[in-house]
Amino acid sequence: MRVVLSPEQDRHEPRWWVARGRPRPCPERPERAERLGAAARAAGHAVVVADRFGAGPRAAVHDARYLAFLETAWERWSSQPDAGPEVVPNVFPGPLFDSYPGSVTGQAGWHMADTSCPVGPGTWEAATGAADAAVHAAEIVLHGAPSAYALCRPPGHHAFGDRAAGFCYLNNAAIAAQHVVGATSGRVAVLDIDVHHGNGTQAIFYGRGDVLTVSVHCDPADFYPFFGGFAHETGTGEGEGRNLNLPLPRGTTDTEWLAAIDRAIGVVREFDPAVLVVGLGLDALASDPFAAFAATVEGYAEAARRISRLGLPSVLIQEGGYLGPELGPALVAFLGAFEAP
């Protein structure tokens, strides 16, 4: 399978985030993509560098003001006296206040839903590189390949139309899905199997009838993103019935995980999309540092087989999956089983 990545990915080096009340080193490291790329190469997949597609594809999903913020924030931030090395929000809009702030500190709170998505000097290049990798993989599929994989880093599925969240800046899967809609006028399904709910992707398409969003993830009752990902969220307006959340308890093993993925596959089949976008998080592994689920490498292979048997042209988009011992093996198992189910 062709593997698309952007060499700019390693220019994004977030330093710290706040978790359980303490500043801690950020787990979303450049080494993630290095390991994934090396594993894919070693397994014989052809790795190609993402083309640049300009501002169009990201502007079709994200708010212009948000994109301008992401592109300029670090430089504006750095001109402040005593500024830290990254843009980190420290104040968020409360109720009743709807004035768009003029300052970079205010805009950081406006455009960032949490403290885990700092903007450093290389973030814009890395994020746009990741989005272009997603578009490039979509292009490969639009040109006839049965599947392609975009090794996107930073990941994308927590990014909303107008704000960053959860290590994510540009919603790579949404950008790929929208690119396919734009190119084909066909329907697209997004199936997200990251252990975290794909809340940004859900929000972007929540009122849309032409894009189905399905997410299998750890129950947000006590897991990120906390405020969304519940079963009762089914879409609105033309999107009513076009969003399916399948939350599962902590500790979920392959059997239950694959059963939920089967249910998701059934809903995708019924929707009958022209193209499938898979949000491929590898953090459902028992060996992932987040340790929410107990999936195995063979579980990922089996998930790939089942999704692949839909027979849909498929754009695979890397989401989460952190520095554990099975990160590379799970990717290789998934890609191999997807190609030869």
Add this chain to the structure above:
Amino acid sequence: MRVVLSPEQDRHEPRWWVARGRPRPCPERPERAERLGAAARAAGHAVVVADRFGAGPRAAVHDARYLAFLETAWERWSSQPDAGPEVVPNVFPGPLFDSYPGSVTGQAGWHMADTSCPVGPGTWEAATGAADAAVHAAEIVLHGAPSAYALCRPPGHHAFGDRAAGFCYLNNAAIAAQHVVGATSGRVAVLDIDVHHGNGTQAIFYGRGDVLTVSVHCDPADFYPFFGGFAHETGTGEGEGRNLNLPLPRGTTDTEWLAAIDRAIGVVREFDPAVLVVGLGLDALASDPFAAFAATVEGYAEAARRISRLGLPSVLIQEGGYLGPELGPALVAFLGAFEAP
């Protein structure tokens, strides 16, 4: 003037906050209240310990769910593995998501608007003590004294009905104002001269016709709280015309500051309240660490004279004002000039 304070104030010891992208020591220290109390005592004011007033006064202003969170959060938080010593939010509700979270991490993001209001083991006792000091000062005025001063710490004016923000947990000024409304059925004006906009107080009374809120503060275009405090925010429904914001530029000196306070005084006079609540922030001083305005100790005395000449029964509530050399002197100047204008 009688000075009311709660000895519980020093049980609240926030450790750090995020500012300009870095974790930094929190400037809202117990020493603030110690210095203010010592200065007031040295100037001959009678210092009394706040009575306890139970849950009623705070529940008249704050959401029950929020109060339950504040009271229980630290204990629940501390039972998590590897939890930091304070409740600090790290994820905030985004758009489209309205499910109240079950976990303490989710609730922290729901009930805290920023990272500057951590909840530690003594925060609840300190915050309720400060609120009771405000109620006690209101009681002194309701019993006929022309004025009383509540040395509230933590401060209150950024606290919303359902969330903490900006070093604030319970909105002491709003609780005092509401206590007076409940006791007298009369109208109350809140005049906030802290250098930061009193966004929580504004929000709490935004739809109310019986409480006027007026705030003189540094322009939020590039200053906390960033998202509110603009001149166009005038109230809604029955509260239309009952909120006045007077933002001033950074560097504002006594002359312009007092001119804005004069304008505020005129609006208060026209409203003709039964009681005035003054949000007494001492951080407009040039010597305050926030250094937004350039007011002087004599400027504070003159502000006190002008407000006092309204001739209204007045409850003075301590808001901000940080560890600079003129913190105590400015308080003493204000209280003295207020009593003998």
